[in-house]
Amino acid sequence: MDKLKNKVAVITGGSSGIGLATAKEFIANGAKVVIFGRNKQSLDEITKELGSMCYGIQGDVTNISDLEKLYTDTKSKFGGIDIVFVNVGQGKLAPIAETSETFFDEMINVNLKGAYFSLQKAIAHLNPNASIIITTSWLNEIGFGGSSLLSASKAALRSVVRVANAELASQGIRVNAVSPGPIGTPFWGKIGLSDDVLQGAAEAITNQTALKRFGQPEEVAKAVLFLASNDSSYITGHEIAVDGGINQV
Ligand SMILES: NC(=O)c1ccc[n+]([C@@H]2O[C@H](COP(=O)([O-])OP(=O)(O)OC[C@H]3O[C@@H](n4cnc5c(N)ncnc54)[C@H](OP(=O)(O)O)[C@@H]3O)[C@@H](O)[C@H]2O)c1
Numbered sequence: 001m002d003k004l005k006n007k008v009a010v011i012t013g014g015s016s017g018i019g020l021a022t023a024k025e026f027i028a029n030g031a032k033v034v035i036f037g038r039n040k041q042s043l044d045e046i047t048k049e050l051g052s053m054c055y056g057i058q059g060d061v062t063n064i065s066d067l068e069k070l071y072t073d074t075k076s077k078f079g080g081i082d083i084v085f086v087n088v089g090q091g092k093l094a095p096i097a098e099t100s101e102t103f104f105d106e107m108i109n110v111n112l113k114g115a116y117f118s119l120q121k122a123i124a125h126l127n128p129n130a131s132i133i134i135t136t137s138w139l140n141e142i143g144f145g146g147s148s149l150l151s152a153s154k155a156a157l158r159s160v161v162r163v164a165n166a167e168l169a170s171q172g173i174r175v176n177a178v179s180p181g182p183i184g185t186p187f188w189g190k191i192g193l194s195d196d197v198l199q200g201a202a203e204a205i206t207n208q209t210a211l212k213r214f215g216q217p218e219e220v221a222k223a224v225l226f227l228a229s230n231d232s233s234y235i236t237g238h239e240i241a242v243d244g245g246i247n248q249v
Contacts, residue, residue, distance in 0.1 A: 001028055001029050001030070002029060002030040003029045003030070003225065003229040003230070003231065004026055004029040004030050004031035004082075004083070004225070004228060004229060005029070005030035005031075006030065007026075007030070007031045007032070007082040007083055007228075008031065008032050008034075008074065008078040008079055008080065008081050008082050008083070008127075009026050009031045009032070009033045009034070009081070009082065009083035009084070009085065009228065010033075010034045010036065010070065010071070010074055010081055010083070010084045010085070010122065011023050011026075011033060011034070011035050011036065011085040011087060012036045012037075012061055012070075012085065012086055012087050012088045012114075012115075012118050013036070013037060013087040013088035013089070013135075014033070014034070014035025014036055014037060014046075014056075014085075014087070015035055015037035015039065015042040015043055015046055015056070016037070016042065016185065016186050017183070017185030017186055017187055017217050018087060018135065018180060018183060018185060018217045018220045018221065018224075019035065019037075019085065019087045019088075020035070020046065020217070021216075021217035021218045021220065021221040022085055022087070022217075022220070022221040022224045022225070023035050023046070023050065023054060024050065024218075024221070025218070025221040025222065025224070025225050026083070026225065026228065027050055027051075027053045027054060029225060029229070031053070031082075031083065031228075032053050032054075032055070032078045033050075033053060033054050033055070034054075034055050034056070034057055034070070034073075034074045034077070034078070035047070035054060035055075035056050035057070036056075036057050036058075036059055036061075036070050036088075037056075037058070037059075037088075038058065038059070038060050039058075040056075040058045043056030043057075043058055044056065055074075055077055055078070057069070057070050057073055057074070060114075061088045061110060061114030061115070061117070061118055062109045062110055062113065062114050064117055064121070067117050067118055067121040068121050070121070071121055071122055071124075071125040072125075074125070075125050080125060080126070080127040081122060081125050081126055081127060081130065082126075082127050082129075082130050082131070083130065083131050083132075083133075083228045084118070084119070084122045084126070084130070084131075084132045084133070085133050085135070085224060085228070086115050086118045086119050086122075086132065086133070086134040086135065087133075087134075087135040088110065088111075088114055088115065088118070089110065089111050089115070089135060089137070089150075089153075089154070089187075090107070090110050090111065090150075090187075090190065091147075091150050091187055091188075091190065091191045092106075092107065092149075092150075092190070092191055092192050093146035093147055093150065093191055093192060093193070094146060094148075094149075094192075095145065095146055095148075096148050099148065099149065103149070104149060107149035107150065107153060108149065108153060111149070111150065111153035111154065111157075112153040112156050112157065115134060115153075115157055115160075116160060119132060119134065119160070119164060119175075123168070126171075126173060128171060128172050128173075129172040129173070129174075130172075130173045130174075131173070131174050131175075131176075131227060131228045131229075131232075132164065132168075132173065132174070132175045132176070133175075133176055133177070133178055133224050133227045133228060134157050134160070134161055134175070134176075134177045134178075135157075135177070135178055135179075135180065136154045136155075136157050136158050136161075136177045136178070136179045136239055137150065137151070137154040137179060137180060138179055138180065138181045138182070138241065138243045138246050138247070139151040139154060140154035140155040140157075140158055140179070141155075141247075142247060154179075157177065158177055158179075158239055161175050161176060161177045161237060161238075161239065162237050165236050165237035166237075169236060169237075174227075174232070174233075174235065174236035175236060175237065176227045176232070176235060176236060176237065176238050176239065176240065177238070177239035177240070178220060178223050178224050178227060178239070178240050178242060179239050179240065179241045179242070179243065180215065180220050180242050180243065181209060181215055181241065181242065181243025181244050181246040182202070182205045182206070182209065182214045182215065182243075182244070182246070183214060183215045183216065183217055183219075183220055183242075184214045184215070184216060184217070185217050188202070202214070205246070208246050208247055209243070209244035209245055209246045210244060210245025210246070210248055210249040211244035211245055212244075213244060214244075215242060215243070215244055219242055220242045223240050223242045226240075227240065
């Protein structure tokens with residue numbers, strides 16, 4: 001359990017769901033981990049629980065100066081950065097015909113612009129042979145009604161992974177994506193569906209998976225650990241699906 005010994009990792013959206021499970025997995029493997037999110041109370045509770053290997057920095061991915069502060073503060077606290085898990089994303093849904101400009105801007109600001117600058121602002125602070133992992137989604141490959149901005153933002157991030165890989169590989173920096181399928185996290189309670197509609201959607205989605213269940217955030221965290229560690233030293237520019245075989249059967 002020391003795959004990340006002496007490594008420094010930053011996890012955006014590290015206070016909940018997939019990011020939090022990954023923070024725990026990284027710390028169990030010897031890393032010092034900075035978690036980033038907006039809610040200070042959550043960050044304080046988690047850093048208290050996880051101890052001195054975990055440090056919380058409050059901020060919003062849509063605010064560039066918060067992102068700059070994230071990386072400069074991480075460097076001051078722990079030193080140069082070896083792993084960045086660009087993981088914040090929100091999943092609100094709306095049909096294309098009913099999408100307002102405000103909603104468009106909100107989704108693209110958080111999911112695409114926020115992730116893009118979470119990556120960009122990290123680059124100057126990375127140690128040689130760093131690993132960057134970006135969270136995409138199973139929705140970037142299918143036409144799921146209501147998900148146009150979620151799906152499009154995640155498809156754009158899949159492209160950004162390829163380009164970042166082309167630009168950073170000469171420095172030994174690897175860039176990959178992890179693509180979760182349906183994972184049981186607080187994410188689903190924030191997408192704006194009533195309990196009844198959500199229940200029906202969850203059943204339909206479950207039936208589309210080969211394993212006939214939602215995944216657990218810890219199952220995604222294991223794949224992120226693999227991409228963060230030297231175990232994946234010859235893997236870059238790729239997207240690894242952790243999705244219970246959704247739409248494969
Ligand atoms: N769960 C799924 O089924 C699923 C499937 C496919 C892809 N994904 C992707 O996986 C990633 C993580 O999702 P999750 O399920 O773990 O969600 P989650 O439990 O809702 O966690 C989201 C995290 O992001 C933080 N966050 C949200 N907006 C932020 C902002 N503007 N600035 C800074 N932090 C922000 C939240 O903290 P605060 O609210 O305190 O800021 C929280 O820590 C997302 O990119 C999502 O699109 C999830």
